[in-house]
Amino acid sequence: xxxxxxxxxxxxxxxxxxxxxxxxxxxxxxxxxxxxxxxxxxxxxxxxxxxxxxxxxxxxxxxxxxxxxxxxxxxxxxxxxxxxxxxxxxxxxxxxxxxxxxxxxxxxxxxxxxxxxxxxxxxxxxxxxxxxxxxxxxxxxxxxxxxxxxxxxxxxxxxxxxxxxxxxxxxxxxxxxxxxxxxxxxxxxxxxxxxxxxxxxxxxxxxxxxxxxxxxxxxxxxxxxxxxxxxxxxxxxxxxxxxxxxxxxxxxxxxxxxxxxxxxxxxxxxxxxxxxxxxxxxxxxxxxxxxxxxxxxxxxxxxxxxxxxxxxxxxxxxxxxxxxxxxxxxxxxxxxxxxxxxxxxxxxxxxxxxxxxxxxxxxxxxxxxxxxxxxxxxxxxxxxxxxxxxxxxxxxxxxxxxxxxxxxxxxxxxxxxxxxxxxxxxxxxxxxxxxxxxxxxxxxxxxxxxxxxxxxxxxxxxxxxxxxxxxxxxxxxxxxxxxxxxxxxxxxx
Numbered sequence: 103x104x105x106x107x108x109x110x111x112x113x114x115x116x117x118x119x120x121x122x123x124x125x126x127x128x129x130x131x132x133x134x135x136x137x138x139x140x141x142x143x144x145x146x147x148x149x150x151x152x153x154x155x156x157x158x159x160x161x162x163x164x165x166x167x168x169x170x171x172x173x174x175x176x177x178x179x180x181x182x183x184x185x186x187x188x189x190x191x192x193x194x195x196x197x198x199x200x201x202x203x204x205x206x207x208x209x210x211x212x213x214x215x216x217x218x219x220x221x222x223x224x225x226x227x228x229x230x231x232x233x234x235x236x237x238x239x240x241x242x243x244x245x246x247x248x249x250x251x252x253x254x255x256x257x258x259x260x261x262x263x264x265x266x267x268x269x270x271x272x273x274x275x276x277x278x279x280x281x282x283x284x285x286x287x288x289x290x291x292x293x294x295x296x297x298x299x300x301x302x303x304x305x306x307x308x309x310x311x312x313x314x315x316x317x318x319x320x321x322x323x324x325x326x327x328x329x330x331x332x333x334x335x336x337x338x339x340x341x342x343x344x345x346x347x348x349x350x351x352x353x354x355x356x357x358x359x360x361x362x363x364x365x366x367x368x369x370x371x372x373x374x375x376x377x378x379x380x381x382x383x384x385x386x387x388x389x390x391x392x393x394x395x396x397x398x399x400x401x402x403x404x405x406x407x408x409x410x411x412x413x414x415x416x417x418x419x420x421x422x423x424x425x426x427x428x429x430x431x432x433x434x435x436x437x438x439x440x441x442x443x444x445x446x447x448x449x450x451x452x453x454x455x456x457x458x459x460x461x462x463x464x465x466x467x468x469x470x471x472x473x474x475x476x477x478x479x480x481x482x483x484x485x486x487x488x489x490x491x492x493x494x495x496x497x498x499x500x501x502x503x504x505x506x507x508x509x510x511x512x513x514x515x516x517x518x519x520x521x522x523x524x525x526x527x528x529x530x531x532x533x534x535x536x537x538x539x540x541x542x543x544x545x546x547x548x549x550x551x552x553x554x555x556x557x558x559x560x561x562x563x564x565x566x567x568x569x570x571x572x573x574x575x576x577x578x579x580x581x582x583x584x585x586x587x588x589x590x591x592x593x594x595x
Contacts, residue, residue, distance in 0.1 A: 128260045136267050136276070137348065137416050144273040146340030149347050150210050151218040152280075153331040154202070157324055158195045159226050165316035166234070168448060169309055171241045183306050185234040185299035192230020199223035210335055221277050228284045235297025251294050259283030315453035319444075322460040326467065330483045333471050338479060342422070346480050349423035352411065353404055353430035354437065382506050386446050390508075391516040391579030393442055398517060399562045401435030402524035406531040406558065409538050410551045418540065422480065429484035436491040439513065443502045455501040462497055466490040516579065523565030530561050 137145075166184035170176045200223050207215040239248040263279025292298075330350075334343045404411070408427040412420050440463075444456035467490040474482030499510040535554050538547060570580040 128256055132260050132264060134415055135264055137420065139267045139271060140273070140275070142341040142344035142348075142419065144276065145344035145347060146335065146342075147212060147215060147218060147273045148276045148280075149331055149343055150212065150335050150340065151206070151215055151222050151277075153328050153335070154206050154219065155195070155199055155222050155225065156328060158198055165320060166309055167237045167240075168316060170234075170237050177305075179302060180305045180309065181234050181237070181297065182300050182302035183304055183309060184237075186301050186303055187306065187309070188230040188232070188234065189227075190230075192227040195226035195230075196223050199226075210340075212340065218273065218277055222280060225281055225284050228281070228288055232288045233291035233295055233297060234299050235295040236291050238295065238297070247294065251290060254290050255283055255287035258286040315457050316448075319448075319453060319457040319460055322457065322464050325464045326460060329464070329467060329471060330487065333475050334480070334483055337475060342480055345420060345423045346426060346483060348416065348420065349412075349426040349484075350430055353401075353427045354434035355400065355404065379507060382446070382450060383508050386506060386508055387512050387516075388579070388582065390439070390442065390512060392582065393438060394516040394520045395566070395579040395583065397435055397438045398520035399524045399527060399558070401431045401438075402528045403531075403555070403558050403562075404434075405431040406528040407551070407554055410535065410547065410554060413538055413540075414544075414547045414551045426480050426484045429481065429488050433484070433488040433491045436495055439495070439517075440491070440498050443498045447501065447505045450506055452505045455505050459494065459497050459501050463490055463494045466493055519566055519569040519573070519580070523562050523569055526565050527558050527561040531558050 166187060170180060170184060199219055203216050203219040203223070206219050207213050236248075236251055239245070239251065259279050259282060262282040263275055266275035266278055269275075330346065331343060334346055405428050408424050408431070412424045412427060416423065444460065447453065447456040467486060470486035470489055471483060474486050476482075478485065496510075499513055502508050503510060531554055534557065535550055538550075566580065570576070575581060
C-alpha cells in the first residue's frame with residue numbers, strides 16, 4: 103500500500119473520530135437533559151416505535167453506499183440507480199409502517215403508539231431522498247467534508263429536541279427531533295455536493311450482486327442490536343425497556359464511539375488495497391492494536407464506574423440500570439472487535455463471511471433471551487448479550503483468519519496488555535471509591551465521579567506503560583502511539 107493511501111486512512115480516522123466525539127458530546131448532553139425532563143416510559147415508547155421502523159428499514163437495506171465504495175469502477179449510472187432504489191425503498195417502508203401502525207400499537211398494548219408510528223414512518227422516505235453524491239466524500243477519502251456534513255445535521259437535531267423537551271415534557275419531543283434531524287440531513291446533502299441524482303434503474307442488477315449479502319447482514323445486525331427491545335417491551339413493558347436502552351447506549355460507547363468512526367474511515371482504504379493481501383494484514387493488525395489500547399479500558403472503566411455513572415449522570419430513577427450497565431460494558435468491548443472484523447471482511451469483498459458469523463450470533467442470542475429474560479428480567483437480557491458475545495468471538499476470529507489471513511494470535515497479542523492493565527484499573531477503582539448511597543450529596547458524588555475517572559485514566563496509562571516496558575517495548579500500538587507523541591513534541595519544540 104502506498105504511503106499516500108496510508109496517510110489518507112490515518113487522516114480519515116482522525117476526522118471520523120473527531121466527528122464521533124463531537125456527535126457523542128451533543129448526544130450525551132442531550133441525554134443528560136432529556137433523562138431529567140422525560141420519564142423512562144417516554145424513552146420506552148419511542149424505542150417501541152423506532153424498533154419496528156428500524157426493522158423495516160433494515161430488511162430492505164441493501165447498503166448501496168458500501169457497494170459504491172467497494173466498487174472502484176462505479177460510474178455515475180451506478181449512483182443514479184442507487185439513489186432511485188433508496189427512494190423507492192424509503193417510500194415502501196413509509197407506506198408499510200402507516201398500514202402497520204394499528205397492529206404495532208396493539209402488539210405493545212400502548213394505544214398512543216399509533217400516532218407515534220405514523221409520524222416516524224415519514225423518516226425512511228426523507229432519508230431515502232438524501233443525495234447519494236455524498237458517498238463520494240468517503241470513497242474519495244475526503245473526510246473533512248464528511249465531518250462537516252455529518253456534524254451539521256446532528257447540531258440541528260440537538261437544537262430542536264432539547265427546547266421541545268422543555269416545552270412538551272413527553273415522548274413527542276424525541277419524535278420531532280428524530281424527524282427534524284433526518285429532514286435537515288437530506289437538505290444539507292444537496293447543498294454540500296453538486297451531484298444531482300435522477301431516476302434510473304440501469305445498473306440495478308450489478309448493484310444487487312454485492313448488496314444481497316449486505317441486505318442479509320443488515321437484517322441480522324438489526325436483530326443483534328434490537329431483538330432485546332421486542333422481548334423486553336413485550337414481556338416487561340415500556341419503563342424497563344427505557345432503562346435497558348439507556349444503559350445499553352452508555353455501556354456500548356466503546357463500540358459506537360470508537361469502532362464505528364474508525365471503520366467508516368478504514369473501509370475505503372481497505373477497499374483500495376484489497377488486491378494486496380500483505381498490506382491488508384499489516385494495516386488491519388495495527389488498527390486492531392490501537393482499538394484494543396483504547397476500547398478495552400473504556401469498557402472496563404464503564405463497568406467500574408457504573409455505580410456512580412447512573413445516579414450522578416442519569417438520576418435516582420434509573421438505578422435499575424446499574425447491574426445492566428455493568429454487564430453490557432463487557433459485551434460492548436467485545437462488540438468493538440466484532441465490528442472491526444466485519445468491516446475488513448466487507449471492504450475486501452467477503453461480506454458472506456461477516457454475514458454468516460453475525461447469523462450465528464443472532465441465533466445464540468435468541469436462544470439465550472428466551473431462556474433468561476422470563477426469569478431474570480433486565481439482567482437476563484444483559485447476560486444473554488454478553489454470553490452471545492463471548493461464545494461467538496472465536497468464530498469471528500476464525501472468519502478473519504480465513505478471509506484475510508490474520509490469525510487469532512494477533513487479536514490475543516493486541517488485547518493482552520490492555521486487558522491486564524484494565525483489570526488492575528477496575529480493581530483499584532472499586533477499592534478506592536466509596537459505595538454511592540442516596541444520602542450522598544450531589545457535589546460529593548460528582549467529586550467522586552470525576553476523581554474516579556481521573557484515577558482510572560492515570561492507573562491505566564501507568565499500567566500499560568509498565569507492561570510494555572516489561573515486554574521490552576515490542577512493536578505494536580504502544581510503539582506507534584509513542585512515536586506519534588514524539589513527533590508531535592518535536593514539531594512543537
